[in-house]
Amino acid sequence: MHRLIFPSLAFAIVFSSALAALAQDSDFATKRNFESRAATLAARIDAAINTAQLDSLKNEIDGFELDFQQHAAFLDKALYPETFESRMKGIRELHALTLIRVRTIQSQGTQIAEMEGAIQTLTYHLDTLSAQRDRLFAELEQNKANATALHETLRRLQNMLQAEDKLMFALVDSIFMPYGKDLATISDVQRDALSTTLTSNNLITRVYNIAADNMHFLEATELQGKDFAPLLDHYRQFEGRWRGLSEKIRTVSMAAQTTGADSALTHGRGGSRTPASRLPTVAQTLQVDSVLGEWNTRLRKTFWSEIEREFSYRKIQLTPFSDAPGFSASIRTYVQSLHNSGDDPTLFVEEVWKARIDKEWRDGLTREGMLGKEEYAALDKLVSELARTRIDMKFVLYVGIIGVVALVLWWMLARKPKAPAKA
Amino acid sequence: MVHARLLISVAAVITLTLPACSSLRLENVDFGWPVESPLTVSATNIVEDMRYAVAFPVGQLAMAEFADSAALRGTTLRVIRNHEGFYFVTGPRFKHVYIFAPHASSLVQSAALEVSTTGLTAPAFNLRPPYVELIDGGANARLLTSSEIVEGKK
Numbered sequence: 001m002h003r004l005i006f007p008s009l010a011f012a013i014v015f016s017s018a019l020a021a022l023a024q025d026s027d028f029a030t031k032r033n034f035e036s037r038a039a040t041l042a043a044r045i046d047a048a049i050n051t052a053q054l055d056s057l058k059n060e061i062d063g064f065e066l067d068f069q070q071h072a073a074f075l076d077k078a079l080y081p082e083t084f085e086s087r088m089k090g091i092r093e094l095h096a097l098t099l100i101r102v103r104t105i106q107s108q109g110t111q112i113a114e115m116e117g118a119i120q121t122l123t124y125h126l127d128t129l130s131a132q133r134d135r136l137f138a139e140l141e142q143n144k145a146n147a148t149a150l151h152e153t154l155r156r157l158q159n160m161l162q163a164e165d166k167l168m169f170a171l172v173d174s175i176f177m178p179y180g181k182d183l184a185t186i187s188d189v190q191r192d193a194l195s196t197t198l199t200s201n202n203l204i205t206r207v208y209n210i211a212a213d214n215m216h217f218l219e220a221t222e223l224q225g226k227d228f229a230p231l232l233d234h235y236r237q238f239e240g241r242w243r244g245l246s247e248k249i250r251t252v253s254m255a256a257q258t259t260g261a262d263s264a265l266t267h268g269r270g271g272s273r274t275p276a277s278r279l280p281t282v283a284q285t286l287q288v289d290s291v292l293g294e295w296n297t298r299l300r301k302t303f304w305s306e307i308e309r310e311f312s313y314r315k316i317q318l319t320p321f322s323d324a325p326g327f328s329a330s331i332r333t334y335v336q337s338l339h340n341s342g343d344d345p346t347l348f349v350e351e352v353w354k355a356r357i358d359k360e361w362r363d364g365l366t367r368e369g370m371l372g373k374e375e376y377a378a379l380d381k382l383v384s385e386l387a388r389t390r391i392d393m394k395f396v397l398y399v400g401i402i403g404v405v406a407l408v409l410w411w412m413l414a415r416k417p418k419a420p421a422k423a
Numbered sequence: 424m425v426h427a428r429l430l431i432s433v434a435a436v437i438t439l440t441l442p443a444c445s446s447l448r449l450e451n452v453d454f455g456w457p458v459e460s461p462l463t464v465s466a467t468n469i470v471e472d473m474r475y476a477v478a479f480p481v482g483q484l485a486m487a488e489f490a491d492s493a494a495l496r497g498t499t500l501r502v503i504r505n506h507e508g509f510y511f512v513t514g515p516r517f518k519h520v521y522i523f524a525p526h527a528s529s530l531v532q533s534a535a536l537e538v539s540t541t542g543l544t545a546p547a548f549n550l551r552p553p554y555v556e557l558i559d560g561g562a563n564a565r566l567l568t569s570s571e572i573v574e575g576k577k
Contacts, residue, residue, distance in 0.1 A: 025547070025549075026459075027457070028459050080457075
């Protein structure tokens with residue numbers, strides 16, 4: 001066996017050297033040969049997908065450098081403004097960068113495998129929660145007559161909905177985490193894997209369903225003032241998380257489209273690898289945006305109409321309002337009218353504002369995007385001053401009465417009875 | 424006495440003005456291109472080198488070599504400049520290497536060296552100071568100066 005290998009090897013070396021010698025007769029051919037081999041080597045380094053390939057390519061770089069070392073002085077001139085050394089350095093730097101990239105991809109591959117398990121568990125939990133949610137909605141219908149049972153069902157349903165979207169976004173994090181922060185630069189293979197995971201876990205459909213459930217929840221229940229603050233927080237968190245997710249999807253889609261366009265330009269194949277087509281489409285994300293918008297509108301509409309009912313129920317006629325500026329203007333107008341008319345504000349101040357608004361609705365009203373803390377404090381101060389004005393008048397009256405009584409008593413007690421006149 | 428004074432005055436004027444009239448000359452300039460340029464003849468019979476920023480028409484060259492001013496269109500000429508500044512031009516099927524000296528807006532033929540009786544097949548130039556080496560398919564290497572073949576005559 002060795003007898004055959006060694007002569008063949010020797011022949012190959014001699015033959016290739018002879019070929020090289022022929023090819024290098026022309027300086028121009030030497031330059032062209034160098035440039036062509038450098039370009040091929042760089043392309044192969046760039047396309048390497050594992051460290052074994054890169055190890056082999058490192059040896060090839062060493063061999064390539066040795067082959068042209070004798071022409072270094074000539075190449076320094078011929079490659080101007082580059083030099084032989086700078087070109088070799090460039091190739092070695094490309095190799096080092098590719099090695100880092102390939103190692104990162106390999107480690108991400110391990111993370112992806114670990115996350116696959118987590119994703120399956122989370123998906124299972126989500127499916128279980130969906131079944132619970134359906135049962136709770138049915139229970140809600142049955143318990144409408146019983147206030148205590150209804151309240152308990154509502155509490156469980158609300159907790160369930162929040163747990164569901166926490167799980168949902170834990171699932172999102174698990175899917176995206178292995179790919180790091182810079183989603184625009186992930187490879188075609190990774191993008192393909194990511195889009196498959198997104199599709200197979202029905203991610204967008206799940207987000208849509210959760211948003212729709214929350215909207216359904218608002219329709220199916222009669223909420224109290226204190227119920228709104230957690231609902232507003234819930235919406236805000238969900239909306240923020242969705243914005244993050246849609247941004248990620250958009251980044252990956254745009255990167256895929258760019259790659260597709262590049263591929264079409266370089267290969268003229270019209271971008272046959274189009275993982276973008278497997279990613280959630282813009283239309284799907286717009287649907288979620290739309291249902292989220294509806295959820296927000298319904299939540300706010302319910303909130304403001306329920307507050308308005310607090311006043312109208314107690315025969316206080318405010319200017320109609322449907323948002324925070326409207327509410328604020330309406331309260332200010334009403335306070336001003338009470339102030340001008342001198343009517344008794346006790347009902348408004350004590351029974352509605354203090355007993356209901358401040359006690360039940362303050363948490364919701366002070367949330368950002370509603371009235372906010374500053375505006376609520378300003379309105380509260382305005383209403384309190386109205387009450388203080390009335391208290392001051394009474395206080396003066398009471399003090400006056402007490403003073404008069406005290407004076408009369410003093411006059412009666414301090415006066416010494418006159419001694420009866422002696423007969 | 425008067426003649427003597429006149430002679431001294433003239434000598435002084437000449438001594439002062441002559442250096443101002445003589446032109447500056449820089450010696451030992453190296454014009455050599457490290458590598459030849461293969462230049463394709465355009466449809467308008469012009470070759471243009473982007474790296475060295477030189478362009479010239481080749482109609483008359485084609486006329487001289489092939490008796491047809493359009494014979495070179497689409498072909499690739501090999502051009503190199505030696506250390507003295509002469510341009511060496513040849514190409515496939517050429518029997519000569521043409522050597523030109525640069526002048527104001529022109530290249531003037533200084534020599535045409537016969538290098539083949541049947542025509543070159545794949546010629547290439549290498550700069551080998553003080554010569555220019557002509558190879559043709561890896562064989563028949565010849566060393567050329569701006570006026571003659573010094574080694575490897577056929």
